[in-house]
Amino acid sequence: MSGAGSPSPSPQTVAAWGRLSASTHAILRPSLRADVPAALSRGANRCAVRGLGRSYGDVALNPEGALLDMTGLDRFMAFDPATGELEVEAGVSLGEILAAACRPNDDGSGWFLPVTPGTGYVTVGGAIANDVHGKNHHRAGSFGRYVLGLTVARSNGRIIHCGPDREPGLFSATVGGLGLTGVILAARLQLRRVAGLAVESEHLAFNSLDEFFNLTNGSEADWEYTVGWVDALATGKAAGRGIFSRARHAPNQRAAPPPHLPRLSIPATPPFSLVNRASVRLFNAFYWRSARSARRTEHYARTLYPLDGIGNWNRLYGPRGFFQFQCVVPKNDARAVLGELLGRIAASGEGSMLTVIKTFNDMPSPGLLSFPMPGTTLAVDFANRGEGTRALLADLERLTVEARGRIYPAKDAVMSAETFNAGYGHALAEFRRHMDPGLTSAFARRVGLESAS
Amino acid sequence: MTAKRIALFGATSAIAAALARIYASEGAELVLIGRSTEALEQLATDLKIRGAADCKTVVTDLGDAGNADNAAGKAWSAAGGLDAAVIAFGALPDQAKAAADSGAMIRAIDVNFTAPAALASALAGRFESAGSGTIVILSSIAGDRGRASNYVYGSAKAGLQAFASGLRHRLYKAKVNVLDVRPGFVISPMTAGLDRSGPLWSRPERVAADIRRAIDAGKGVLYTPWWWFWIMLVIRALPRFVFHRSSL
Ligand SMILES: Cc1cc2nc3c(=O)[nH]c(=O)nc-3n(C[C@H](O)[C@H](O)[C@H](O)COP(=O)(O)OP(=O)(O)OC[C@H]3O[C@@H](n4cnc5c(N)ncnc54)[C@H](O)[C@@H]3O)c2cc1C
Ligand SMILES: NC(=O)c1ccc[n+]([C@@H]2O[C@H](COP(=O)([O-])OP(=O)(O)OC[C@H]3O[C@@H](n4cnc5c(N)ncnc54)[C@H](OP(=O)(O)O)[C@@H]3O)[C@@H](O)[C@H]2O)c1
Numbered sequence: 246m247s248g249a250g251s252p253s254p255s256p257q258t259v260a261a262w263g264r265l266s267a268s269t270h271a272i273l274r275p276s277l278r279a280d281v282p283a284a285l286s287r288g289a290n291r292c293a294v295r296g297l298g299r300s301y302g303d304v305a306l307n308p309e310g311a312l313l314d315m316t317g318l319d320r321f322m323a324f325d326p327a328t329g330e331l332e333v334e335a336g337v338s339l340g341e342i343l344a345a346a347c348r349p350n351d352d353g354s355g356w357f358l359p360v361t362p363g364t365g366y367v368t369v370g371g372a373i374a375n376d377v378h379g380k381n382h383h384r385a386g387s388f389g390r391y392v393l394g395l396t397v398a399r400s401n402g403r404i405i406h407c408g409p410d411r412e413p414g415l416f417s418a419t420v421g422g423l424g425l426t427g428v429i430l431a432a433r434l435q436l437r438r439v440a441g442l443a444v445e446s447e448h449l450a451f452n453s454l455d456e457f458f459n460l461t462n463g464s465e466a467d468w469e470y471t472v473g474w475v476d477a478l479a480t481g482k483a484a485g486r487g488i489f490s491r492a493r494h495a496p497n498q499r500a501a502p503p504p505h506l507p508r509l510s511i512p513a514t515p516p517f518s519l520v521n522r523a524s525v526r527l528f529n530a531f532y533w534r535s536a537r538s539a540r541r542t543e544h545y546a547r548t549l550y551p552l553d554g555i556g557n558w559n560r561l562y563g564p565r566g567f568f569q570f571q572c573v574v575p576k577n578d579a580r581a582v583l584g585e586l587l588g589r590i591a592a593s594g595e596g597s598m599l600t601v602i603k604t605f606n607d608m609p610s611p612g613l614l615s616f617p618m619p620g621t622t623l624a625v626d627f628a629n630r631g632e633g634t635r636a637l638l639a640d641l642e643r644l645t646v647e648a649r650g651r652i653y654p655a656k657d658a659v660m661s662a663e664t665f666n667a668g669y670g671h672a673l674a675e676f677r678r679h680m681d682p683g684l685t686s687a688f689a690r691r692v693g694l695e696s697a698s
Numbered sequence: 699m700t701a702k703r704i705a706l707f708g709a710t711s712a713i714a715a716a717l718a719r720i721y722a723s724e725g726a727e728l729v730l731i732g733r734s735t736e737a738l739e740q741l742a743t744d745l746k747i748r749g750a751a752d753c754k755t756v757v758t759d760l761g762d763a764g765n766a767d768n769a770a771g772k773a774w775s776a777a778g779g780l781d782a783a784v785i786a787f788g789a790l791p792d793q794a795k796a797a798a799d800s801g802a803m804i805r806a807i808d809v810n811f812t813a814p815a816a817l818a819s820a821l822a823g824r825f826e827s828a829g830s831g832t833i834v835i836l837s838s839i840a841g842d843r844g845r846a847s848n849y850v851y852g853s854a855k856a857g858l859q860a861f862a863s864g865l866r867h868r869l870y871k872a873k874v875n876v877l878d879v880r881p882g883f884v885i886s887p888m889t890a891g892l893d894r895s896g897p898l899w900s901r902p903e904r905v906a907a908d909i910r911r912a913i914d915a916g917k918g919v920l921y922t923p924w925w926w927f928w929i930m931l932v933i934r935a936l937p938r939f940v941f942h943r944s945s946l
Contacts (some may be wrong), residue, residue: 253891276712276887277737317887320744344723345748506903 254287261313262559263301264514264566265629265658268308269563276317278334278430281398284313285428291685292441296371297338299364301569302658303687304375310685313428322346322431329356329436330393335370335429340553342369342436344502347441354496356436357545359391365503365550370373370429375655376421376612377629380470380492380549385606387617389420391435397427397479400683409684410609418679420660421612423654425689427662443498444470447491447540448532448550454485454584461604464491465568466547470548474536476529477600477625482593487602492548503546503553510556518563518628526594562628568658570641571624573605574650579621582648586623586641597625613672616653624656635659654688699779701832701913705729705773705933707760708787709762710737712773712886713836716906717784729776731756731769732787752777761786761809763816769822782913783821784834785814788855798851803850810854815861818876822865823889826872832913833869834857834863834877841880845946866918877912878919881905882926 254271273284273292285292293307295314306312319333324333324346330345335514339361349355351392362377371377375516376389394408397419405427407416418426452458457473464471468491475487494506542670575583600623625641626636640657645652651661651668652660673694680694689695706714709730713928715774718728722745730738730753738755745753752757754776758769774780791806818833840848841855857876866876883889883899900923908922922925933946 255890256893258895274887274890276739279736321747322740324745324747549711 254311255386257296258505260303260566260659261302261306262299263568263658264559264562265568266306266308266566267304268306270307270310270312272312272314274314274317275663278318278398280314281318281428281430282402282404284423285398285400285683286402287311291683294370294428294684296336296368296374296376297366298674299362299367299371300375300655301354301567302654302656303691304654305371306687307601307685308311308687315368315428318430318579324665326356329438330433331436331574332430332431332433333369334369335373338366338368339372339579340365340503340505344505346683347437347442347602349499349501349504353443353499354439355442357494359435359437360385360388360692361549363550364553365546366553367478369432369434371427373420373432374422374424375653376458376610376615376617377655378419378617380472380603382608383465383471383604383606384469385437386606387421387610387612387615389612389615390608391437391610392416392420393433395429395433396431399427400681406687408433411658414675417613417681418610418676420610421693422676422679423614423688424686425681425684425694426676427681427684429627436440439494440496440578441494441498442500443495443542444492444500444545444547444548445495445498445540445542446470446538447536449487449489449491450537452483452486452487454580454587456578457487457489460489464489465604465606467493471491471603473602474532475587475600475602476533477587477590477597478526478529479533483505484591485587487600488533494545495542498542499545500546503544503550507554507556511558511560514560514564518565518567519561520563520567520596520628522594522596523597523620523685526597529596565629565631567654568627568638569624569636570627570638571622571653571656572641572645572650573616573618573620573622573653574645574648575618575620578648582644582650583621583623586644589640589644590625590637594635595626595627595630595637600625613676614669615655616651616655620650620652622653625626654692657688660692662693665694700724701726703727703729703780704782704784705731705777705780706786707731707769707814708785709755710734711742711786711788711836712888712902713881713884713905713909714784714786716902717909718750719748720744720906720910722746722748722753725751727752727777727845729754729756729773729780731758731760731773733757733761738783754929760817760850761789761813763808763813766813766816767820770817770824772825774821778892779828780825780831782832782834783927784785784909785817787814787839788836788888790848790851793850803936806850807854807857810851811857812862814858817863822869822874825874826869828874830873832877832916833865833906834879834909834913836879836881837862838883839880839926839930843934843941855916855932860888860924875916875918877917878928879905879909880910880919880926882921882923882929898923905926
């Protein structure tokens, strides 16, 4: 941290979480909020914004260009333990919020994140810019609903305070705004009170998508966290089998914040992907048999952050990296479309370990380009095997568009501008009005999201 | 014994701030000393929310050795005595400039040797009378052997290493430890502008966690991360005819 105005950029190789490419970026890492305007206006070149780099594709990349690393702005600014209102700099991670503001009281109750993605290693800025969702979407909606206000720096030097009732246009564009409407310096968030930080959870096997839908529909009233895992390699009679997990906070059950750094870490990238057809087949068969369990009380990290115990797990996919694909398809045909998508994946033989399905409710988000909509979402991961994998992704993309669904930019590395327009076209005209001409990203260029000037 | 009252001189340094957060999360009482009111206040607010029982700030220019006694006194009384004092401020000069311009060289040696040594001296008497505690001095692996690429900074840090060793010797009887911390390459504002990809670069949080353990263990010299101990062992042992051909 130094107040010495604008520091010099460091040339550094940067990859996104999917590690599909690694390229040089001129990194600027401001350590005071007051340093951001100078960093933004540095040079005529547009810059991209990056949090903890947990997006899989290219939303936070700008190869050979400038990249503003926001993780140096990681201070808590205010917290009121009586109301749960928290103000933080944009580079504070969700894990740090859990550690600082979500400690259990004597009766086990406490403040908790109203919405969290499947990892605590994301920044508040990143969570807002992708308007992330969690396993409680059916009850809570997306992250943006809990943002009370934002402080945004624009490349023209202005600092703007916005929120649902103040500069609402810029606010709606910035929630889910993919880092293209201004740099979020700070955010005010409303935490949620829970009667117990620990959760009560159970894992049930299902043998078909129909069973999944019955389980999830029957659980949504009483269980705040629900998600299905599908054995993506299962075909024939076994197709659509999986494990349905549901959880809810358990009154008076304590859970201290999880450790800050993973206990284990993958130290280096193996020369080839350890995630291959054979290992996925083994994993899926094993998980299908062993994951089911009776109701138990456990730490929320086990339910919400199953992968956070292993650092750099993305290296297991080898030097070529891996793709994620996540789409949401509208409620009415969700079952049929999901069957088609899963059928196509199973037929391709490209195994996916982390195949997840979840229903979204109609809780509106303030974000113009917010990803969730009422329907069912499917997330899958594929080791990058080149042409074959890309062909499969193109098929999944086509099926999504045909079903009037959309693809999640946080996970995407390949969708076309047409697909992006099909999914988000309803809001693009309004969004473009708020784009900051000083900001860009590889994703923005790929999907044709360049601002006018 | 776990330190409960900790003063950080150059508290805005990335390494010091990371260490302060570790102690804050355990409910320690902290005193932050530095030259920017705004940066210190922002950090103090952060540390209180992260759990610090108290967090006071002292604004002074530590780069000026003449302020050392005053700074030590204010920090000491702010917490009513200290269990640990961490001297973290320092600056990496432009070696080419420092080699060409004696004024720049003297300023680099002042901020990296004279001022921290004066401060350690001013703290020493207070810890000695108290009969316990740890003085932590951030030197650097750069002090282990003078190299063409940064011998001005390196020699100031080498001076600090010798100073720490002597002070440790003196304070041994008073049961006060002096910990000489020698970090390797750390991603912080000091190293902005350098290419920081590659396996030798560490995060300040990692270095801070090592320092925290070394304070508790009463260590004298800490290489952090640990592998720098072996790297520097080799670099110190390189015969001159090999060393001179390298571009370290
Ligand atoms: C294991 C794992 C599980 C995940 N599970 C989920 C999940 O369940 N649900 C879900 O929604 N997502 C999930 N994600 C995706 C992740 O939550 C998002 O990609 C999130 O945005 C990452 O945040 P980040 O801090 O790493 O931001 P980055 O990936 O670095 O950046 C993301 C976007 O935010 C922008 N941005 C970052 N900081 C700022 C700022 N200060 N101001 C303006 N723009 C900014 C960037 O420009 C970019 O567009 C998961 C990711 C992983 C690795
Ligand atoms: N980073 C590394 O790779 C590395 C390696 C080995 C050793 N070290 C040593 O570790 C210590 C901490 O380093 P860091 O990486 O955490 O550095 P940093 O984040 O850049 O912080 C440097 C600190 O020194 C202060 N400072 C710099 N110049 C000053 C001056 N002229 N007068 C007064 N204060 C001044 C700064 O105050 P402001 O915030 O007010 O500017 C800041 O508190 C330093 O002693 C450094 O030499 C660092």
